[in-house]
Amino acid sequence: MTFNNKIDSKLVKEAQYLQDELTRHNFRYHNLDDPEISDAEYDKMMARLVEIERLYPSLSTPNSPTKRVGAAPLESFETANHSIPMLGLDNAFTDADLLDFHNRTLKFLASELESKRDIFSSSKESLNNSLNSQTLYTVEPKLDGVAVEIVYEDGILTRATTRGDGVTGEVITQNVRTIRSVPLKLSKSSNPNPIPKLLEIRGEVIINRQDFENLNKSRLEKQEPLFANPRNAAAGSLRQLDSKITASRPLSIFVYGTGVVDGIRVNSHSQILKILESYGFPINPLVREGLTIEEVLDHYRELEKQRESLLYEIDGMVVKVDNLEFQKALGVKSRSPRWAIAYKFQAIEATTTVEDITVQVGRTGALTPVALLEPVNVGGVTVSRATLHNQDEIDRKDIRVGDTVIVVRAGDVIPKIVKVIESKRSGDEKKFLMPSECPVCKSPVKRVDDEAAIKCINASCSAQLKERIKHFVSKSAFDIDGIGKKFVEQLVDKGVVSSFADLFVFKNDDLSIKRLASMDRMGRKSAENIINALEKSKNITLKRLIYSLGIDHTGESVASLLSEKFKTLDSLILASKEEIEVVEGIGPKIAVSVYDFFHNPDNIVLINNLIDNGVKIVEQNLLSQAVDSKSDSIRNKTFVLTGTLTSMTRSEAKELLEKAGAKVAGSVSSKTDFVVAGDSAGSKLTKAHELGVTVIDEDTFKAMVG
Numbered sequence: 001m002t003f004n005n006k007i008d009s010k011l012v013k014e015a016q017y018l019q020d021e022l023t024r025h026n027f028r029y030h031n032l033d034d035p036e037i038s039d040a041e042y043d044k045m046m047a048r049l050v051e052i053e054r055l056y057p058s059l060s061t062p063n064s065p066t067k068r069v070g071a072a073p074l075e076s077f078e079t080a081n082h083s084i085p086m087l088g089l090d091n092a093f094t095d096a097d098l099l100d101f102h103n104r105t106l107k108f109l110a111s112e113l114e115s116k117r118d119i120f121s122s123s124k125e126s127l128n129n130s131l132n133s134q135t136l137y138t139v140e141p142k143l144d145g146v147a148v149e150i151v152y153e154d155g156i157l158t159r160a161t162t163r164g165d166g167v168t169g170e171v172i173t174q175n176v177r178t179i180r181s182v183p184l185k186l187s188k189s190s191n192p193n194p195i196p197k198l199l200e201i202r203g204e205v206i207i208n209r210q211d212f213e214n215l216n217k218s219r220l221e222k223q224e225p226l227f228a229n230p231r232n233a234a235a236g237s238l239r240q241l242d243s244k245i246t247a248s249r250p251l252s253i254f255v256y257g258t259g260v261v262d263g264i265r266v267n268s269h270s271q272i273l274k275i276l277e278s279y280g281f282p283i284n285p286l287v288r289e290g291l292t293i294e295e296v297l298d299h300y301r302e303l304e305k306q307r308e309s310l311l312y313e314i315d316g317m318v319v320k321v322d323n324l325e326f327q328k329a330l331g332v333k334s335r336s337p338r339w340a341i342a343y344k345f346q347a348i349e350a351t352t353t354v355e356d357i358t359v360q361v362g363r364t365g366a367l368t369p370v371a372l373l374e375p376v377n378v379g380g381v382t383v384s385r386a387t388l389h390n391q392d393e394i395d396r397k398d399i400r401v402g403d404t405v406i407v408v409r410a411g412d413v414i415p416k417i418v419k420v421i422e423s424k425r426s427g428d429e430k431k432f433l434m435p436s437e438c439p440v441c442k443s444p445v446k447r448v449d450d451e452a453a454i455k456c457i458n459a460s461c462s463a464q465l466k467e468r469i470k471h472f473v474s475k476s477a478f479d480i481d482g483i484g485k486k487f488v489e490q491l492v493d494k495g496v497v498s499s500f501a502d503l504f505v506f507k508n509d510d511l512s513i514k515r516l517a518s519m520d521r522m523g524r525k526s527a528e529n530i531i532n533a534l535e536k537s538k539n540i541t542l543k544r545l546i547y548s549l550g551i552d553h554t555g556e557s558v559a560s561l562l563s564e565k566f567k568t569l570d571s572l573i574l575a576s577k578e579e580i581e582v583v584e585g586i587g588p589k590i591a592v593s594v595y596d597f598f599h600n601p602d603n604i605v606l607i608n609n610l611i612d613n614g615v616k617i618v619e620q621n622l623l624s625q626a627v628d629s630k631s632d633s634i635r636n637k638t639f640v641l642t643g644t645l646t647s648m649t650r651s652e653a654k655e656l657l658e659k660a661g662a663k664v665a666g667s668v669s670s671k672t673d674f675v676v677a678g679d680s681a682g683s684k685l686t687k688a689h690e691l692g693v694t695v696i697d698e699d700t701f702k703a704m705v706g
């Protein structure tokens, strides 16, 4: 046992072996995303190493992988100066800003080359050549995280600091050690580069979007305050005095530069990145080197497109002059270098104020509080409203009228308030309480069991009716062209319709046309167009009809499940709660609301009115499905292309499918949804028939992809 100072040499070897192996597996898992062993095997090895190190603490070196779990809590953070200040970056917001940077750079370098050529060690000729070729730049995503510096002495991690004010940062070594993708030792194996005496690296600590969501979810469950965004979560996690807390947070890092380096010779930034990668640091895969300014602009557009689909948040692109001699010649200003610039994306987060909170009534009667904001540009879109969901949400975030708030808009997601900036409060802000009556029809409201929502109980409330009709005419429902939101509101306010079935009362006759044409901003022509659109929409699939009815909790996918299962409207109407509930993908809550809907006599009258007014449920054949709802029939489906297509090449067909969200596979299997068979299709077609996979011809395919 441990009382004996001498440790069995076999155990020393085993500990060493486990430390090396666990470091290697850690790297494969966190940096390469390519694990070699299962989590269970990893855990087993780790447990064994922890046990050995517990028994023989002298084997527990500071760089052992067991040290990723955090150390004893600190009283406070020490501070340390950076050997070289950690500078910021100037920002460009437009192509013109970036071109200005480019022209400044060219002019500066040309005149430096002319006047003080002796400061360059390379020949003037070679520098002139590289300036003329203009492939000057390396570009990187601008990661939206927290900048850190990590120092390695003789290949061992000895200190990590925050950026702080750029000159002095806080020492967070214990915390940075817990980040799995940070090497504790520089990797030596198969590395052509020597281990430098001193290496200071700089990089951005980030949290992936999904990890951030999960982190907030678990904080919500534990009633802990939520983080506003992944960057705040990363910053908060790094500033923990107890590194065990940091260890429990899903932090990772991308490295983008160096401070002092002693012992390696390099002449370009891209070369630095490659060497850092060889030491085991994660380098962002979207880095591009040797670009002209035109290519830099192209890459920016590309990154902008990819932005939403990346696993982590980026807020722009960093453009760096690659040649280190050029960097040196360009030099630095007081807070930023002249050799780099950040070309920022449009903000998807902005600060604004809550001018008021109103209450909206939805088609199911649910009352939703909505913040009316001072209009603000968020990612190129002016935002003036944000849903607050319900009273619980308002209370949790403590949002008051008059508050200064941070709003975000991600992709096409509805803007939301993520945080109140409490320090901006003047004391005049007003708390908000949901009303006890419907703001439109003044009927009492009631809280729905175990839901945060409150509802207006009056089924004929005009606000609900308007929303039901808007839903009914929408794209995925009856898809009636020409009936917009404002028009629906007029129809209801003027008492022209009192249910969506009333829409089909309008026929192609003079009376109907006159009636519609008498509405505001309408004429005879537009009235006729609406009547034609109504006529065209009358043939509808069961799935769309179910969706159109606006049943609680019944969106497109539930409607689709119900239509597939019950096939006809009559059998759905006659189904018992249990029969509905057993449909895969439908839970008890949905089953109750579907069942209740069809057992409300008013709804049966409504459905009968639709049918009496000419609505007809039609079979959903493949073609109409494709034209009807392209997205559903193609998205996430697997296609195999075979034979020769006459109107396009196979790669064009592939591109069309991929654009529509489908996968294109090379061979037919039971997972294939469709085989597109062109002329002289061979074995793949036979296989499709054998497996019962749907085969479509070129015309059908064209109709599907539109």
Ligand code: IVH
Pocket (backbone or CB within 6 Å): 087, 088, 089, 140, 141, 142, 143, 144, 145, 146, 147, 163, 204, 256, 257, 318, 337, 340, 342
């Ligand atoms: S280079 C002197 N590269 O942006 C060069 N910075 O506004 C300074 N950042 O504090 C940094 N991604 O936190 C560089 N690929 C990247 C970056 C990056 C994010 C952050 C970094 C820095 C801030 C500068």
